[in-house]
Structure formats: C-alpha cells, structure tokens
Amino acid sequence: MKASLTLGKVTNFIGLGFFTTLKDLFTGKLEKEELKSFLRKTIVPLASILLFIGLWHLGAKSLYNIEADFKIEKALEDQGQAAADALKACIASGDSSCQPNTLPSPSQVWDSFQSLLRDHNIISADKAAFAEKTAALNAKRIAEGKDAITYTGRPSFVDQIFRSLQTVFAGFLLALLIAVPLGIFIGLSPTLKSAFNWFIQIFKPVSPVVWYLLVFMIVKTLLIDSSEDSSFTISFISVGLCSMWATLVNTAMGVSTVDKDYINVAKVLKLGTFQKIFKVVLPSSLPLIFTGLKITLSVAWMVLIAIELLAQSPGLGLFVWEEFQNGANDSNAKIIVAMFVIGIIGFLLDRLMLTIQNWVSFDKTDAI
Amino acid sequence: MSIITEQDITKNVIKNISFPSNEVMLDLKDLKKVYPTPKGDYVVLEHLNLQIKKEEFVTIIGHSGCGKTTMLSMIAGLNPISGGNISVLGKPIKGPGPDRGVIFQAPSLMPWMTSLQNVLLGVNQVFPHATKAQRNDIAKYYLQKVGLEDAFDKKASELSQGMQQRVGIARAFAIKPKVLLLDEPFGMLDSLTRGELQDILIEIWNKEKITAVMITHDVDEAIFLADRVVMMTSGPRAKIGDVLDINFERPRTRKSVLEHDDYYTYRKHLIDFLEH
Numbered sequence: 001m002k003a004s005l006t007l008g009k010v011t012n013f014i015g016l017g018f019f020t021t022l023k024d025l026f027t028g029k030l031e032k033e034e035l036k037s038f039l040r041k042t043i044v045p046l047a048s049i050l051l052f053i054g055l056w057h058l059g060a061k062s063l064y065n066i067e068a069d070f071k072i073e074k075a076l077e078d079q080g081q082a083a084a085d086a087l088k089a090c091i092a093s094g095d096s097s098c099q100p101n102t103l104p105s106p107s108q109v110w111d112s113f114q115s116l117l118r119d120h121n122i123i124s125a126d127k128a129a130f131a132e133k134t135a136a137l138n139a140k141r142i143a144e145g146k147d148a149i150t151y152t153g154r155p156s157f158v159d160q161i162f163r164s165l166q167t168v169f170a171g172f173l174l175a176l177l178i179a180v181p182l183g184i185f186i187g188l189s190p191t192l193k194s195a196f197n198w199f200i201q202i203f204k205p206v207s208p209v210v211w212y213l214l215v216f217m218i219v220k221t222l223l224i225d226s227s228e229d230s231s232f233t234i235s236f237i238s239v240g241l242c243s244m245w246a247t248l249v250n251t252a253m254g255v256s257t258v259d260k261d262y263i264n265v266a267k268v269l270k271l272g273t274f275q276k277i278f279k280v281v282l283p284s285s286l287p288l289i290f291t292g293l294k295i296t297l298s299v300a301w302m303v304l305i306a307i308e309l310l311a312q313s314p315g316l317g318l319f320v321w322e323e324f325q326n327g328a329n330d331s332n333a334k335i336i337v338a339m340f341v342i343g344i345i346g347f348l349l350d351r352l353m354l355t356i357q358n359w360v361s362f363d364k365t366d367a368i
Numbered sequence: 369m370s371i372i373t374e375q376d377i378t379k380n381v382i383k384n385i386s387f388p389s390n391e392v393m394l395d396l397k398d399l400k401k402v403y404p405t406p407k408g409d410y411v412v413l414e415h416l417n418l419q420i421k422k423e424e425f426v427t428i429i430g431h432s433g434c435g436k437t438t439m440l441s442m443i444a445g446l447n448p449i450s451g452g453n454i455s456v457l458g459k460p461i462k463g464p465g466p467d468r469g470v471i472f473q474a475p476s477l478m479p480w481m482t483s484l485q486n487v488l489l490g491v492n493q494v495f496p497h498a499t500k501a502q503r504n505d506i507a508k509y510y511l512q513k514v515g516l517e518d519a520f521d522k523k524a525s526e527l528s529q530g531m532q533q534r535v536g537i538a539r540a541f542a543i544k545p546k547v548l549l550l551d552e553p554f555g556m557l558d559s560l561t562r563g564e565l566q567d568i569l570i571e572i573w574n575k576e577k578i579t580a581v582m583i584t585h586d587v588d589e590a591i592f593l594a595d596r597v598v599m600m601t602s603g604p605r606a607k608i609g610d611v612l613d614i615n616f617e618r619p620r621t622r623k624s625v626l627e628h629d630d631y632y633t634y635r636k637h638l639i640d641f642l643e644h
Contacts, residue, residue, distance in 0.1 A: 259476075261472055261474055261476035262476065262478060264444075264446055264464075264470070264472065264476065265470075265472075265476050265478075265489075267445075267446060267463075267464040268444060268445075268446070268464045268465070268466065268468070268469065268470050269466055269489060269490045269493045269494075269543070270464070270465055270466055270493060271489075271493060279478070279489065280478065283478065283480045283481075284478070284480070286480075
C-alpha cells in the first residue's frame with residue numbers, strides 16, 4: 001500500500017497520474033467510484049488514439065487509390081493498354097519500384113520505424129567494430145600527439161535525435177543565461193525597461209529563419225579562421241535567440257510586479273539591494289520565470305527543426321529534409337516517424353519542465 | 369527543540385528598558401497629505417496633530433476612506449509627507465525603517481519561506497551582531513509567544529490566514545521596534561479568530577509595552593486594546609475629531625472589560641461619533 005502511495009505521488013507529480021490507475025486496475029485495487037475516472041482518463045484517450053489511426057488508415061488508403069488511378073490513367077494515355085496493365089499488376093503486387101508516392105499508412109510508418117531501429121543497430125555495431133579496430137592505432141596516434149581517427153559514417157536516426165537534443169539544450173541554456181539576468185535587470189529598473197522595450201518588441205516576432213541568417217552572418221565571420229564545422233554553433237545560437245523572448249518578457253514582468261506587500265516588508269526591514277533581490281524579488285517571480293522557461297523550451301524544440309534544416313546541422317531537422325530530398329519509397333513514412341518522435345519528445349520536455357517547476361516553485365497551483 | 373524562557377531573551381539579547389514615562393514617543397505635527405489629481409489637489413489629511421506617549425496603545429477609528437491608512441503608512445515612511453512632520457523620540461523620520469514595525473492588513477509573509485525564516489528575515493536585519501543561535505532563539509521565542517511552537521518549519525503558504533497573521537505579529541515584535549503600527553491587522557479574519565488574535569496581541573503587548581498605533585473598524589476591538597481611542601473625521605481634509613481615554617486597568621481580560629460599568633459609556637461615545 002505504501003509503495004503504491006508513493007508511486008501515485010510521483011506519477012501525479014510529473015503529470016502522468018493515469019499510470020497509477022492503470023496499475024490499480026491490474027492489481028485489483030480499483031474502487032467502483034474510481035472506475036468512472038479510470039474510463040475517462042485511460043479508455044477514452046486509448047479509444048481516440050485508435051479512432052485517429054483508423055481515420056488515418058482510411059485516408060491514406062483513399063489517397064493511395066487516387067494516386068494509383070492517376071498513374072494508371074497516365075500510362076494508358078502515354079504508352080497504351082499493355083503498359084497500363086503492367087503497371088496495375090506491378091502496383092497490386094506491392095513491388096516497391098512502382099508504388100504511388102503519397103501519405104503513408106500507419107502500418108507503413110510502423111514498418112519504417114522498425115527499419116530505422118534496425119538501421120540504428122547496424123550502424124551501432126559498425127561503430128563498435130570501428131572503435132575496436134582503431135583502438136590500438138588511436139592510442140598510438142594520441143601518444144604521438146596526432147588527432148585520433150573518428151568514425152565518419154552516416155549517423156543513425158537515434159544519433160540524430162540525440163544530436164537534436166544536444167542542440168536544443170545548448171540553445172535553451174544560452175537563452176536562460178541571457179534572458180533571466182537581463183530580465184531581472186529590466187524588471188528592476190524602469191530606465192533599462194524603456195531602453196530595452198523597443199528592442200524586445202521589434203525582435204520578438206522575428207522568424208527563426210531570419211535569426212538563423214543573422215547568426216550565420218556573424219558567426220561565419222567570427223569563425224573565419226577556424227576549420228571546424230560551425231553548423232552546430234550557428235544552429236544552437238539561433239535556437240537560443242529565437243526562443244529566449246518568452247523568458248525575457250516573463251522574467252521582467254515577474255520582477256516588476258512583485259506583490260507590493262512584499263516590497264513594503266522589505267522596505268520596513270530595510271533589506272539591502274542584494275538581499276531584496278535574492279530573498280524577496282526572485283523567489284516571488286519564480287513561477288512566472290518558469291512559465292517563461294517552459295515556453296522557451298517548447299519554442300526552442302519547435303524552431304530547432306527549421307534551423308537544423310537551414311544550417312545543415314545534423315539532427316532531426318536535417319533528417320526530415322534529407323528524406324524529403326531523397327524521395328525513396330519509404331521516405332514519406334520516415335518523415336512521419338520523425339514527426340511523431342518530434343512531437344513525443346516535445347511533450348516529454350514540457351513534462352520535464354513542469355516537474356522542475358513543481359519542485360522549485362512555492363505556489364503549487366500556478367504550475368499548469 | 370530547546371525551550372526558551374523569557375529571562376533568556378531579556379538577559380542575553382535584549383535590554384528591556386521599562387519604566388513608566390510621559391516621554392512623547394511619536395509626534396505628528398500639522399501633518400498634511402495631498403494627492404495631485406487632474407482636477408486639482410485632493411487633500412486627504414490636513415492640520416493633523418497627534419502625540420503618542422511611550423508605552424501607550426492608541427487605536428484609531430474613522431469611516432472608510434478617511435485617510436487612516438494613509439496616515440499610518442506616512443508614519444511607517446512608506447508614503448511621503450506633503451506637509452508638517454512626523455518624529456520618533458524627537459527625531460524626524462526619514463523613510464521606512466525597522467524602528468517602526470508594521471503589521472499589515474494582509475499577513476504579507478513570504479510564502480516560500482517557513483514561519484521561522486519569515487521572522488528571521490527581520491531579526492537578522494535588526495540584530496546583525498548577535499550569533500546565529502541567538503537570532504534563532506529570538507525568532508523562536510516570539511513564535512512560541514503567538515502559539516506557533518509546532519509550526520516553525522511550516523511554509524507560510526501552508527498556514528491558515530489566522531496563523532499567518534500570528535507570524536506577522538511575531539515578526540513585528542521580534543524586531544523590537546520603538547513604535548508598532550498595525551493597519552487593521554484582523555480585518556480579514558473571521559470573528560472567532562479575530563478574538564483569539566486580539567488576546568494574543570494584548571498578552572504579548574503587556575510584556576513588551578511597545579508604543580502601538582492601530583487602525584481598526586471594530587469599536588469593541590478599539591476599546592478592548594487601547595489606552596486612548598482617536599476618532600478621525602471623514603475626509604477630505606480629515607483630522608482628529610475626538611479622543612477618548614479608556615481607563616481600564618491593565619492587564620485586561622475580555623471578560624473584565626465587558627463587565628466594566630464604563631464599557632457601554634465608551635462604546636456609546638464612539639458610536640455616536642461615527643454616526644454623526
């Protein structure tokens with residue numbers, strides 16, 4: 001009982017409360033009253049997921065038929081009856097060389113997902129073999145003061161995900177380091193506020209693409225002597241600059257709208273500036289700062305794809321773009337896989353921020 | 369948790385100066401407050417004169433919006449003075465400071481701090497040379513006095529409104545102010561809790577005898593707590609309308625006050641003033 005209680009606390013805390021209900025169902029601990037909420041929280045979402053997959057399947061099928069009919073019609077017009085029949089037979093046989101290229105069905109996407117995982121396993125094995133083969137040589141090269149030989153093969157899908165996460169966290173960290181201190185200064189000083197206000201208002205709505213170009217212009221020149229690939233640097237700086245505005249505005253607002261009562265207490269007690277900021281102003285604006293950081297992280301993840309694509313920086317964005325350019329038979333399905341992975345990771349990042357917010361914030365009701 | 373006795377506090381940390389005196393603690397001279405508006409100046413207070421003696425408890429009553437709170441926040445230094453002056457022990461005040469402790473209408477505790485941390489916030493500021501243990505002892509002593517010995521480490525946000533205001537009282541007394549300013553501290557509480565907190569306030573005040581100015585809407589509260597009740601005229605240009613001396617001996621209990629022959633005379637006097 002105690003164990004399930006703690007599990008319940010933990011899962012509720014991180015916003016995945018239905019797991020507890022699910023567990024109770026299997027351990028037979030479910031009360032009648034809870035059944036209703038169980039139905040609503042677990043069965044209804046599951047049903048809606050199934051419905052979504054069903055609709056998707058039907059939609060994909062009819063798109064497939066439209067595309068197939070069009071192809072056959074075209075073959076008939078251009079090359080005559082024999083070619084049309086051959087094409088029809090080829091499509092029906094499922095041969096990959098003549099499949100209509102359209103929205104993939106759920107099962108195709110699932111197959112692609114599996115094939116991406118298989119691909120990852122192959123590449124990982126390849127990498128491990130490479131590392132083993134070059135271990136002795138690399139040790140020797142390092143001893144001689146030369147650079148080690150690194151694996152330069154194609155990154156797998158999983159590698160791309162981690163690369164994207166690295167970029168987004170680097171960008172998020174940059175946004176945090178710029179926006180929080182700057183927001184505090186702006187919030188505290190009306191002079192700074194009017195100095196920065198135009199700046200915020202003008203740059204906040206600028207598109208990720210333009211940020212990328214701006215960062216590209218600057219970083220390219222700054223790193224002119226470096227032979228290193230600057231695409232990672234460019235993309236994480238662009239992500240940071242794109243996404244920091246929510247945190248900047250929220251921090252400034254949180255700091256400038258601290259409850260007047262708290263400020264009066266600080267005045268009556270004659271707290272010093274430093275103490276006032278760290279004991280009163282910052283803790284009281286923490287909920288708003290975290291709301292800002294949560295928005296920043298989700299914006300960072302959203303713009304990341306576009307920026308990676310532009311910067312040709314390895315990651316999910318580049319993966320999507322390459323698959324689109326590639327135009328192979330399963331490319332469309334792989335793009336949809338990437339779409340789901342992006343969505344699910346975005347959701348998990350949001351939950352992560354919510355958990356941290358619950359942890360540090362005094363006002364538990366604020367965190368939504 | 370060690371039990372801290374009163375002697376410890378008075379002996380070790382605070383030199384308790386207590387002698388009856390006619391010395392003027394707080395002096396408001398010809399006080400004036402003007403808010404400029406687009407239609408011309410709005411005079412809230414004018415020609416307001418009030419002298420409060422050391423160890424005196426004064427309550428102020430008057431209609432809503434008459435400028436009581438304005439006057440109190442001017443004494444606290446949170447609201448600038450438009451004319452006249454305010455002095456504490458003969459020295460004109462300069463802005464807010466811990467020599468004038470304030471108990472606000474809302475408890476105004478930092479919700480992310482425990483009740484002990486909230487009290488310590490002030491104590492650390494006022495007794496910077498005391499050791500950490502001594503400061504802890506002071507804070508704990510006053511929290512015990514308001515009946516919160518079991519809630520030292522509770523977050524302020526977890527306390528009820530009444531408990532929060534108890535911490536507010538402890539915080540104000542713990543910084544040993546020369547003057548204690550209370551701005552309708554029990555206005556937001558239900559009548560039962562209000563009674564409890566009045567008892568706690570008067571009990572702790574009987575020991576500390578800190579000169580106190582308290583705003584209230586409650587006629588019974590005004591009589592029960594005060595040595596003098598100051599009645600303010602309705603604004604604009606509010607000033608002191610009448611002053612009533614309450615000659616009940618201290619320490620008082622609610623029962624003895626209610627049963628006193630003069631109680632209803634006092635009460636009638638105040639209500640008559642408010643109704644005219």
